[in-house]
Ligand SMILES: Nc1ncnc2c1ncn2[C@@H]1O[C@H](COP(=O)(O)OP(=O)(O)OP(=O)(O)O)[C@@H](O)[C@H]1O
């Protein structure tokens with residue numbers, strides 16, 4: 307509990323001369339209790355400074371876009387037309403007007419469900435295999451080049467093979483996500499495992515930890531920063547792959563929606579869908595990053 | 609004939625590292641016997657093989673030839689009966705101070721102590737090193753001296769037969785160092801456990817030890833001389849400054865290190 311209190315004191319009295327610092331320290335406990343309000347203010351300032359500039363930038367870009375595309379022979383719709391023709395997609399993401407006419411929110415959720423399965427599998431398999439590979443120098447030497455090659459295969463290149471193997475759209479899409487997301491997770495995990503300091507191995511040797519305990523208590527936490535780097539790259543790739551895969555496999559996902567809108571020349575719909583995809587990808591990335599800071603708290607600080 | 613076998617016996621230990629086909633004979637002909645409850649220091653110039661010797665006793669490094677016997681049984685693997693306090697503390701940074709110690713307690717006493725007993729045991733060891741107040745902090749949030757204290761608490765918590773300390777205070781400032789030396793002397797007086805400590809510091813060696821093992825320079829380092837420090841305990845550093853035995857012991861170690869086995873930079 308002493309940490310937030312300290313932080314509160316630091317932020318509440320910024321411009322005071324150094325001489326006052328000792329007096330502050332003595333008041334530590336009472337101040338901490340009473341300073342919730344004072345603590346909120348700098349938070350609000352920080353929030354404003356991180357949110358206002360991007361909002362301004364977005365407004366500026368929309369304006370430029372509007373100007374560029376408002377001519378009569380512009381090939382793309384300006385923001386005003388996007389809003390006019392597709393505002394229902396923005397305002398009500400969760401409508402249902404029949405099996406194919408549903409809100410973008412539902413479509414995103416369908417896609418997210420596939421990503422959750424595919425990415426979840428790749429996380430489990432990637433971490434387990436990465437752990438095995440990282441422990442053995444020979445496995446590393448033999449497998450690393452193969453992984454490095456497979457890593458660069460674009461997601462869509464896997465699709466025909468997986469369609470042939472699974473004979474069904476949904477498992478194929480999930481497999482494409484899996485195979486796209488697994489490489490960074492696997493490679494980063496194995497690097498993390500290889501970089502476990504000898505000190506930790508010595509500690510576990512003295513304690514006679516068995517393989518299982520060593521895996522849970524030393525390996526995973528020690529490699530966690532690496533693993534999360536892999537997961538973060540992986541989730542980004544998974545989201546890239548789902549959209550591409552759905553374009554080809556059909557269904558109700560957000561990817562197929564874009565393909566469908568293209569076929570019926572509804573450009574405004576596509577643009578809205580792009581915004582959805584971008585935002586969801588951003589949120590996924592932030593979720594993993596937030597999870598990483600919670601889980602690896604203290605790991606980096608040694 | 610009636611003489612007992614020593615508590616710890618290091619017999620004919622030799623260590624040769626082979627790297628890239630080049631053999632490097634670090635230790636040769638190491639023989640030493642240590643009694644239960646003894647405090648023994650190992651002193652020698654940097655790189656002579658002190659850590660290697662300690663790691664062989666700990667079982668972390670296998671000896672090339674020779675054997676280490678604890679209570680007349682050969683030891684080859686590391687284990688909690690020979691707990692190590694590492695030079696760089698080696699605390700797990702993702703665990704709190706309490707959990708670092710508790711993890712060792714849980715492992716060593718699983719099945720032998722109840723949950724409540726293990727908690728009390730952990731708290732007792734933290735109390736021994738005066739770290740109860742910081743039990744919920746992580747290693748990254750405490751000072752170097754505090755980390756070393758936790759490292760000692762963790763090692764003590766394993767209830768080892770022998771406590772091995774590899775330059776436990778090497779990275780600390782003089783004041784913190786003196787504090788910790790006093791703590792260790794107190795712990796040794798209370799628990800009466802056997803301790804082997806590596807040090808670079810002559811004063812530290814004389815102050816803490818019953819015997820000082822002085823090592824010759826490598827390669828093929830061996831035990832040059834063993835000095836008995838016959839000073840009564842408890843020892844107080846201020847009183848010792850003018851104590852004749854202390855001054856003599858100190859002089860003997862200094863002479864060994866800087867006259868007879870002065871450190872020569874390898875050509
Ligand atoms: N794993 C290893 N492989 C090869 N050589 C090693 C290994 N560990 C130690 N050595 C060599 O053994 C010698 C002794 O090393 P050691 O760490 O035991 O010295 P030390 O007396 O503890 O030194 P310091 O006081 O600096 O800690 C050194 O020359 C070192 O290069």
Ligand SMILES: [Mg+2]
Pocket residue numbers: 658659660774
């Ligand atoms: Mg050493």
